[in-house]
Amino acid sequence: MEVGDFEVGQCWNDVVDVLCAGITRVLLYGPPGTGKTYGALKLGTTRGVSERLVCTEDLTTGEITGTWMPTGAGKWEWREGPAIRAWSSNSGRGGRLVVDEVDRASGDALSTLLAITDSVESARWRNPETGQWVKPGPDFSVVMTTNLEDLEVLPPALRDRFPVAILIDRPHPLAVAxxxxxxxxxxxxxxxxxxxxxxxxxxxxxxxxxxxxxxxxxxxxxxxxxxxxxxxxxxxxxxxxx
Ligand SMILES: Nc1ncnc2c1ncn2[C@@H]1O[C@H](COP(=O)(O)OP(=O)(O)OP(=O)(O)O)[C@@H](O)[C@H]1O
Ligand SMILES: [Mg+2]
Known part of the structure; x- marks a missing residue:
């Protein structure tokens, strides 16, 4: 594929081809500022808005799946988190969840990410407001990004959920347009x-x-x-x- 005068790097061809082949768990890794997050949000998504989650040491389960928020007068309202929104967007078919800086997730947040990114057959989550069990829609996909060069340091259970990991070593040509x-x-x-x-x-x-x-x-x-x-x-x- 060519964009303008520049050939698209093999890494970006791989990303597109893998997503088009129906792989729904992809890890993009490599140096900062090459367009990993941008690509994760846009590539292979035909419908809806991608949800984005940025991992930090302080990330909580509530920020992933949802949390009770005070609405005043002693009332509380359930606010769905980005992961559950991505599970059920597009009228229940599911959309894209982007998990940035995934190497920083730890503790409860990491456990929750493991549950959220598990296979569609295994993943389920109970909505505390309605008590209903929720499952990811069939089109739900996750693209994670990290600046790690050595993926061995990622928790094995997380790495195992993302068998396709692509090293992004150059920007996408559209990024330099x-x-x-x-x-x-x-x-x-x-x-x-x-x-x-x-x-x-x-x-x-x-x-x-x-x-x-x-x-x-x-x-x-x-x-x-x-x-x-x-x-x-x-x-x-x-x-x-x-
Ligand atoms: N295809 C593109 N078209 C237009 N702008 C782009 C494209 N790809 C990346 N950019 C822009 O380039 C900048 C860097 O991209 P991005 O944040 O995706 O990099 P990154 O690889 O995720 O970096 P980091 O590893 O630091 O998170 C952003 O301002 C983004 O908007
Ligand atoms: Mg990024």
Missing amino acids: SLSDDLKGPALNGSMGEEARRVSLRSFYAFDQLRARLGAERAARILFGVESGRAIIDALSIGSLG
Whole structure:
């Protein structure tokens, strides 16, 4: 597949093909700022809004499945969490749940994630408001993301639920479409300059915006420091000569 002048990296082809083949549990891992979360929210989802959960050490079960909220006058109302919303969205068929920074989940939250991401046949959860048992819809899918490079450190039970893990080592070409032309190539390769310093998409966006106002050299110094900033400017001017 090609987007504009740039070929889509194999990793993104794999993500799309795996999702299209009906795999509903996928783990995307790799360096920051390559579009893992963006892709997890958008790719292979035809209907509805994807639900997103960002794991931290403090994540609670309530933030995953739902929680009682005070509505005033001593009354409480049940607020469904993103995981249960994703189970039952699209008129019960289920939608996409994105679990970001999954390596940070621990304790009760991790146990709840294990239950939520279990196979459709095994997973069920009791709604405390209605007392009814709820199951994930047939189209429910989960894409988890992490910056971990070594997946061995993930809890084995979680890893086992996600047999497909794809290393995302370069941005999706559509992610660089809004950049100025001279930055598209370097952004796709994920680096600028001889030292192959990794520059995330977010830094490219910031650099593009800042250099329009402050000039390339100052923008590079502010964003990347004196040394790397200079190397980046050199690399860009060599690129433009090429
Ligand atoms: N296909 C795309 N089209 C447009 N913008 C994109 C695309 N992919 C990523 N982006 C933008 O690039 C930035 C980084 O993407 P994203 O947050 O998905 O990266 P990430 O790999 O999840 O990073 P981290 O590992 O730090 O969480 C975001 O601002 C996002 O909106
Ligand atoms: Mg992310």
